[in-house]
Amino acid sequence: MGRYLFLILGVIALALMMLSPWAVPMREFDGTGYLLNPLGIMNPKGLTLPEGLRFDWLGLFFGTWVSLLLAASVAVFLPNPETRARVLYILGGVGLALFALEAALFYQAITAVNDAALAAGARRPPLRRFALSLGAYAGLFYSLTLLLVARMQLPGGLAFLVGLRGVVVPVVSLLLAVVVGAVVVAILRPGLGTQGVEGLGLRELIAGKLDLVTYTFQILFSPILTLPGIFNSLAFATPLIFTGLAVAFGFRAGLFNIGAPGQLTIGALFAMLAGVYLPLPGWLLLPAAIVAAALGGALWGGIVGWLKARFGANEVINTIMMNYIAASVLLFMLAANEYSFFGNKVRLPFKAEGFEGRSEEIQEGGRIPLMINIFAPNSTFSWALPLAVVAALTVYYVTRRLELGKRLLAALVALVAGYVVGQVLPGIPVTISSALSSQLLNGSFLIAVLALLFYNFYLFRTAGGYELRATGLAPKAAEYAGVNLRRKIILTMIISGALAGLAATHYVLGAGMDGTYRLKTAIPSSVGFDGIAVALMGQNMPLGIFLSATLFGVLLAGGVSLNAQLGISNQIIQVLQALIILFIAVGGFLPRYFTDPLRAAQVETEAKAEQEARQAKSATVAGD
């Protein structure tokens, strides 16, 4: 069964290599490209490549890949598992090397032409938006699969994979979502540059579609390639970390908090009220505003928690209802200045002058600075913050024998000391491009990292967190062991809501929405729903949440250019998220030992027993 699946995979890889472009040396802004394929070039809009650019080597690589595919297909039928594994490992390694060589040859050829043109006085490089494409990626993915299949041939292969199930299920779900998303895009849009071109054959139409989906995902993932892009992605990821943590925190206690949008909205409202109206000195105002954001979210979550604890009202429906109510409250506060209650006119001071529904500006002291100004104020890289963090973490790690209170105290001292030393040290002057300084990544990201640390610490290092996880896994057992379930439910919803509310620090106090320090009615509260995908994809683990929030941040940042270049709505990211949630919910269509902990443990125990039996056998053989 597995072998035939592998053969089918080989056929798919071969088909992709024959049909889809391997590399695109240049592209217009609208995506029309010059598509290279070993079996023929496709150039629907008649773009001309500069002189001296040759890709004759593609044919040679194609031949090598076909031989490799054939060899691998034969190799899986070798009788001895260890030989099989060895051959597959070697073939996989060869494949990776082939891919690396292709990439090197391609990018070198492109850079050579561009550099020559620039040296000859061209204003812009002649080749733009060049990249390897699906035909080449097919080889890469096939090689990686070969390595995995090789590992599976050796004893304990399945247990190895099952042991990694926390990674396997999200990754498989992501891949499936990408495939489905690609199919949707391919159905809805014409191939790039093929629209209105007469007389294209079936092969060209298919190549055009494959090029379209490849370029779509290349754009979506493109932010990771540049520093401004990374900043932009992290700016999108910051609120996702908060809402992902909020949802995950609920999941850990067995509660489904779909109310992050509402909690975020009320948190934003509280943060705005504190930041605009509290008459506090600067050093106190910012902490107060941050706490207000958390309080707002905590209130909105806590109400639902109380309703569940007191009346048993389902938190799923109630959190959704609270989302709608929060949206109404926000509109009430910011959409207009004057309302009439039973004929009496009432004036509200919150809405600022103008057509748009927005608050007054946050006071200077309540603003969170941009990340770039934290690390490099006045275009000088400052050692203060990095040194403080490194010192604190080092001390915290070195003193791990001490009790917790002393550790924290020592780390705090180290933090301050590192900061002071860093301030004294001379900074490094840096030039910050306008593309970088215009990114909205702000200090709220650091708060998000602190929230991640809090999540990790509370859930896995305190008695309260232990009780909370026990409540989520087996509420009756936890209650029998002395956990007060009602208090736990309320507390969970309060903390979960507070985490969601803190996302407002990014939008309101950090001006993460559009660079203005105001709360607007257009605040994208739907990131609260995105938090569900983040939590599920991150498997409710702190590192996982950070990684999946960053992944979605990249996609959201890429979605903006996708909309601009190809006219594909960035709502595609919402669909991808929905698909990921669905695929994770069904366990990535994987066998149940990937999702059911009991069955997973069974697989792992069997593998261990097998290994021990083998060792015992080899010991007796050696003894003879």
Next chain:
Amino acid sequence: MEIVIALFFSTLRQATPLLLTALGGLFSERSGVVNIALEGMILFGAAAAAITVNRIEVATGGLEAFWIPWVGLLVGAIVGGLVGLIHAIATIKYRADQIVSGTAINIAALGAPSIVLQVLYNNTSTSQEVKNRLPLISFGSGEVSILVLIAFLLVPVVWWVLFKTPWGLRLRAVGEHPQAAETMGVNVIRMRYTAVILSGMLAGIAGAYLSIGFLNQFIRAMSAGAGFIALAALIFGKWHPLGVLGATLLFGFAQALAIQLQGGDILPATIVQALPFILTMLVLAGFIGRSRPPAAVGKPYDK
């Protein structure tokens, strides 16, 4: 008096999508599958109906004929049923968490129509207005869509199906004690598939009512929580068709009242819009103890 009559008809109009959706949800929950995806199914149905009618109009050069909205309604029901099938496959075959699967569908329903709308109309939030809407019928001074009548006629039908037919008995058995039902020769899996698909179709019809009956176009997120309120109506109505009728009429009345109040200067519109949701929460808190869900609801079935 005029206001009372207007309020009455407005209540009927507002209650209809809730009633259709809740009756669908009744099948699903009675079979043991929580269907929080009702909201998304309404949206998919609404989008499918409006787009179908618009495409037919474009293809026929603006033809106005009685059959066009019915085709739209049919497509809306089919698309709703297909989304129901996805939920069914995920939760029954692959034993996915029913709430998580439903949430995925709800999120997809916010994004997927936008992508199609952008391709068709170069606009991510609304479809073109349609000329062919579902027919209206008049009662004295008020006019309501024919679907309003159908929805209310469905209540006794659903009651009869659930409580007077062998199929209904089996459905309830599957939701209460699937193992026992299986022992008696009932195909639990097939019953659940049927029920979830049926609930998707009814939610799709509710969506079609919104987009080509109540209004004349699809608007992103136009269901505005109807699917969730319908779920609350199920709890409030104790999973019984007549109770559901009463509950949806109450929620429909709250929405109708909110619309009436928005015009005058009694309360600000933004506050009034929140009233149905606040009412839902109050009702849930007040009635939860007195309402018992089907025993096997939310649990995947293992033979």
